[in-house]
Amino acid sequence: MGNLIQPDMFSQPYMQNALLTGSIAALLAGLVGFFVVLRGVSFAAHALGQIGFAGAAGAVLIGVDPLWGLVAFALTGALGLGVLGVQEHGRDVTTALVLVAALGVGALFLALNTTYATAAFALLFGTIVGVSRDQVWQTAVLAAACVAALTVLYRPLLLATLNAELAAARGVPVRLVSVLFLVVVGVAAAVTIPTVGTLLIFSLMVGPAAAATYLSSRPWRAMGLAIGLALAATWVGLVVAYDTGWPIGFIISTAVTVLYLGARLLGPRTRRRPEIAAVY
Amino acid sequence: MTELDWLRQYVFTPDMFANDQVTNALLAGAVVSVVCAALGYFVVLRGLSFIGHAVTDIGFTGGAGAALLGLNALWGLATFCVAAALGVGALGDRARERDVATGVILALGLGLGAMFLYINTRYVNTPFTLLFGSIFEVDPDTTRVMVVIGLVCLAVLVVLYRPLLFSSLSPETAQARGVPLQLVSALFLACMAVAVAEAAQVVGVLLSTALLVGPAATAGYLVTRPGPATALAALLGVLETWLGIDLAYVSYYWPPGGKGWPVSFFITALVLVVYLLARLIRPGFRRHLPMSISQLPNPGAMPTPGARASCASPSASAIPAHRQRTAAHLREA
Numbered sequence: 001m002g003n004l005i006q007p008d009m010f011s012q013p014y015m016q017n018a019l020l021t022g023s024i025a026a027l028l029a030g031l032v033g034f035f036v037v038l039r040g041v042s043f044a045a046h047a048l049g050q051i052g053f054a055g056a057a058g059a060v061l062i063g064v065d066p067l068w069g070l071v072a073f074a075l076t077g078a079l080g081l082g083v084l085g086v087q088e089h090g091r092d093v094t095t096a097l098v099l100v101a102a103l104g105v106g107a108l109f110l111a112l113n114t115t116y117a118t119a120a121f122a123l124l125f126g127t128i129v130g131v132s133r134d135q136v137w138q139t140a141v142l143a144a145a146c147v148a149a150l151t152v153l154y155r156p157l158l159l160a161t162l163n164a165e166l167a168a169a170r171g172v173p174v175r176l177v178s179v180l181f182l183v184v185v186g187v188a189a190a191v192t193i194p195t196v197g198t199l200l201i202f203s204l205m206v207g208p209a210a211a212a213t214y215l216s217s218r219p220w221r222a223m224g225l226a227i228g229l230a231l232a233a234t235w236v237g238l239v240v241a242y243d244t245g246w247p248i249g250f251i252i253s254t255a256v257t258v259l260y261l262g263a264r265l266l267g268p269r270t271r272r273r274p275e276i277a278a279v280y
Numbered sequence: 281m282t283e284l285d286w287l288r289q290y291v292f293t294p295d296m297f298a299n300d301q302v303t304n305a306l307l308a309g310a311v312v313s314v315v316c317a318a319l320g321y322f323v324v325l326r327g328l329s330f331i332g333h334a335v336t337d338i339g340f341t342g343g344a345g346a347a348l349l350g351l352n353a354l355w356g357l358a359t360f361c362v363a364a365a366l367g368v369g370a371l372g373d374r375a376r377e378r379d380v381a382t383g384v385i386l387a388l389g390l391g392l393g394a395m396f397l398y399i400n401t402r403y404v405n406t407p408f409t410l411l412f413g414s415i416f417e418v419d420p421d422t423t424r425v426m427v428v429i430g431l432v433c434l435a436v437l438v439v440l441y442r443p444l445l446f447s448s449l450s451p452e453t454a455q456a457r458g459v460p461l462q463l464v465s466a467l468f469l470a471c472m473a474v475a476v477a478e479a480a481q482v483v484g485v486l487l488s489t490a491l492l493v494g495p496a497a498t499a500g501y502l503v504t505r506p507g508p509a510t511a512l513a514a515l516l517g518v519l520e521t522w523l524g525i526d527l528a529y530v531s532y533y534w535p536p537g538g539k540g541w542p543v544s545f546f547i548t549a550l551v552l553v554v555y556l557l558a559r560l561i562r563p564g565f566r567r568h569l570p571m572s573i574s575q576l577p578n579p580g581a582m583p584t585p586g587a588r589a590s591c592a593s594p595s596a597s598a599i600p601a602h603r604q605r606t607a608a609h610l611r612e613a
Contacts, residue, residue: 037380040379042379042380042383043329043330043379043383046383050486092329092330093324093329093493093494093497093555094555095329096329096330096332096333096489096493097489097490097493097494097497097548097551097552097555098552099333099489100333100486100487100489100490100494100548100551100552101490101548101549101551101552103412103486103487103548104412104487104490104542104544104545104546104547104548104549105545105549107408107411107412107484107487107542107544107545108541108542108545110408110412111408111539111540111541111542111545112539112541121394121397124394124411125390125391125394197394199337199387199390199394199486200387200390200391200394201387202383202384202386202387203384203387203388203391206380206383206384206387207383207384207387210380210381210383210384246395246398247391247394247395247398249390249391249394250391250392250394250395250398251391252391253387253388253390253391253392254388254391254392256384256387256388257384257385257387257388260384
């Protein structure tokens with residue numbers, strides 16, 4: 001146990017940066033994930049991550065910071081999916097095909113790049129090294145923008161999620177709210193990817209939020225729980241990855257699965273949806 | 281250089297058929313496309329796109345594990361895909377719960393796969409091959425195994441065809457008529473898992489969804505009845521795969537030069553483009569009652585042609601409402 005948290009761990013600059021970006025990503029993923037799970041658009045969230053992957057691979061190819069490639073592609077993807085119309089749940093063929101086509105483009109960019117091997121692995125499964133202090137700031141700014149957008153969207157989004165007809169009758173622009181929310185999901189995915197990787201975005205965005213909705217039906221409490229669980233999983237991932245050198249995505253996804261199964265065992269048999277009275 | 285020469289060099293080279301790797305790739309691609317298209321029609325009809333995608337992602341764990349043990353990746357893929365499909369099937373059919381649970385397990389599977397790849401230091405290119413496929417590297421023995429497995433899948437589908445169609449369109453009525461819904465669903469999921477495991481050999485784990493749902497969804501926009509739709513899906517799938525292989529072969533001469541573009545890029549891009557074109561031409565997936573009266577178990581008890589026509593209205597696009605309506609008609613009769 002004495003060796004688990006090594007004293008020099010947090011004096012390493014790269015670990016400090018990884019800890020900061022990881023925490024920001026976990027915070028944002030927990031928050032956004034609450035709405036993703038509530039709205040049943042987890043497939044779209046997964047797809048936006050993979051679309052971002054194509055952008056990151058392209059940015060690496062032309063020698064630009066991958067974060068900007070991620071953000072550009074995820075934003076475009078969110079708008080595109082919003083316009084084409086995302087259906088609830090995994091029924092959606094369009095989401096599936098856009099997702100695989102984006103991965104195909106990512107594969108092309110990686111193949112054209114001569115130095116792909118480690119870069120590709122990091123993009124797909126996450127890494128704790130190679131985050132610069134500049135990227136920490138960029139991540140923080142993007143996350144703050146997302147939180148601000150969610151604050152504005154909070155009430156109309158929650159109402160549109162829980163009862164779309166009632167929201168429309170009250171004059172909430174349901175369609176616009178849904179597209180804006182997807183944009184927020186896209187940016188959140190872009191912020192999360194450098195830590196956990198494209199393929200494991202589910203573990204931070206959907207897992208903790210799903211576990212939280214088993215434990216509480218109050219929106220604020222569920223959001224807080226989701227953020228707490230995501231942070232816990234990320235920190236465990238960082239510490240273990242530092243000690244062992246294992247891929248961080250593996251550790252985080254295992255931790256989140258344990259949390260999710262625990263919540264399902266401890267909590268009620270079905271996930272609870274917030275009451276409308278909690279919003280209005 | 282004449283236009284014909286240009287075509288020969290950059291789009292279609294006749295000498296590609298002299299290459300054993302290419303002919304093997306064309307054969308493997310055709311087998312996979314046909315099996316995937318046939319199963320894909322039902323995947324789209326039953327709304328299983330996400331499950332199909334998740335199953336292969338979990339299969340990736342098996343593929344990476346098999347590579348670690350030095351086995352043929354196909355076996356690891358197939359084993360894990362089938363296990364994942366049966367597990368997802370056991371999670372029940374409440375879509376909201378199932379999608380989240382599936383997603384969490386999917387992430388765990390991918391994470392484990394990453395761990396196996398990390399431990400396995402023998403092959404640097406394994407991650408790339410497993411995830412994005414490399415059809416030119418499939419060896420002829422594996423192709424033979426794939427042909428056999430594909431034929432078995434198709435045979436199972438032929439046997440399942442009627443109960444599967446019936447239970448996809450109107451589960452309540454099918455159950456009332458004694459169709460074992462759980463068994464049909466589990467067998468179908470197992471078949472689908474085998475098909476995507478095979479597709480993963482061609483386009484890779486992450487992209488096999490393209491061959492599974494793409495051609496079938498495209499055909500669903502163009503044709504109404506399940507038989508012709510399945511045939512069209514198979515044809516489209518084979519054409520898209522072959523064109524993808526051809527383009528990948530000639531892309532050796534494309535910029536930046538000296539290096540081919542990945543097959544999976546061409547196949548997925550073609551699948552998406554053809555799908556979007558079909559949506560443009562014929563908006564609205566034809567989900568209306570695609571079975572003729574004689575196809576149902578008890579022809580005497582079927583609704584009148586008038587009732588069928590009302591089912592066939594293009595507005596019946598959402599499955600649940602449509603299912604209810606079909607069930608109502610069947611119950612009235």
